[in-house]
Amino acid sequence: MRSVPLIEVDGVTKHFPLRKSFAFLSREKPMVHAIDGVSLQILRGETFGLVGESGCGKTTLGRIMLRLIDPSAGNVSFEGVNVLSLKGPELKKFRKRAQIVFQNPFGSLDPRMKIRDIVGYPAKLHGIANSPEEITELALKLLKRVGLEEEHLSRLPHEFSGGQRQRIAVARALSVDPDFILLDEPTSSLDVSVQAQIINLLQDLQHELELTYVFISHNLSLVASVSDRAAVMYLGKLVEIGRTDEVFGTPTHPYTKALMAANPIPDPEAKHSIELVKGEVPSAISPPSGCRYRTRCPFVMDICSKVEPTFHAVSDTHFSACHLENK
């Protein structure tokens, strides 16, 4: 079951136009290159981690997988069906099967809706629960599943803590019995102890309901802990992908190595000995030619500014896009 792809992302590119228009200068409109030519597969039943720093495109990629945004180029398939070609009732069916939990527990719940309505709304929308009694019953069942109580049904979001609101968001995502949930920084704004509770809940649910997750986070230790496989993105490009123990345990790409070296670990013995990477992520409007990481890479060579690196197989499951590997 593990090796069947649930989602296939093929050559996906997304450019966003900047609001300022230079059309009158008859130059091309400046675009933000959010993602350029990303391809990967999400396997059924796995937790796939997606990491990268600001501007890497991980959030945009997640949104494209769910078709919350349309790509500028490339394809996305879900169970072999091209998601981008779906319309009407077929598209609605897809939406039932692929859900999302957002980062911000304070923004993702309508402040004027009672919890019962927030959790029950998607089911109502998809005709899974119709009468008020059915909706209440479903909402109650889901709230209990995420560790909340009956009394919470009639309350409003502001009466809950961040951790509780995320539980509500998870309940809402589960309400339509999805196959896949995109978790976009689901615990980033939560305390460490609350994060642990939410992560455990997500893991229990995954096991019980056979869910597939894509877990987006800037917290490397967290992704390394919960994911089966992971991909590292930099400035719109995928740079390394593989099993978690490969990508985080034996990173190959200089950027992944830099990320792991920079990541502070709660162990006073493990001080950083690797040279810190210099500079910051360059602009996504005019990304560097060739390899986008070359402006910060300590191993940069001539070819890096001329030719974009392609993926090289470090193992059957582990790939890295770097000219160092292609020598």
Next chain:
Amino acid sequence: MKAVDGVNFTVKRASALGIVGETGSGKTVTALSVLRLIQEPGKIVGGTVNFEGRDLMSLSEQEIREVRGREISMIFQDPNTSLNPAFRVGDQISELIARFNKEIRTGDVNREAASWLQAVGIPDEKRRLASYPHELSGGTKQRIMIAMALLSKPKLLIADEPTTSLDVTVQAQILALIQKLKAEIGTSLLLITHNLGVVAEMCDEVAIMYAGKIVEQSPVHDIFTHPKHPYTKMLLEAVPKPGRKRLIPIPGTVPNLINTPPGCAFHPRCPRAMDVCSKQVPSLTKMGDGSFVACHLYPDEENAPKV
């Protein structure tokens, strides 16, 4: 509502104390209290802050303002709090330089501002000095905030979550920069954070706060290898570790500070809770190895006075 209740700690010269806690622990209020930066309706109602032989709580408004930014500086999570968006950063740095050195000439001020940018690792100093804050990246703004905090060569730098909003690689650069300048200037560091990894990197000693009180304080190695307080132990267990899939959560939630549980505030969540825990507040007691714990599991080892 007591945000902070009877907190005692010492920051040694040229050393770094980390204050770690989750939401509602009181760590930020503690840091702000040192410089009397608590705003209405909050109020500091008791205690002393002994700085170089003076009690900061007893100083006049004028006197404490002289201390702020000069002998004790502070940097925050959001560099925008320190940078005025309407002025070029060069002007803001120069203003501070001139403030601390009234006789300095304009030409020298500009030179010093440029050399500070160099010292904090910002390339292309002249262009940066002429920039407005909104034109700069988060990492660059943070570096400028550090420069502004350190240019008076303060005895103490208070840093409240200075790298939380930054990318991991930039965070590493900023932390290394703080370490380097701290060593060069001989500044002490009071670092407020929820990130145990940052604490392990930066601090000599660590104080763990829970519901407004310090529950444990130890040298950094001991906190990680021999945590004593059940909360500290559970916090360390809840932190994600690569290779270990299952996180171990702390059941329950942090208490509402308006209605803290009687006795030890942690007892409702504590796996080792005893009868006395719900009745008596444990006091911070010095242990044989020099650490401090506030927990009934560790009765007075010495009758030494609490720090």
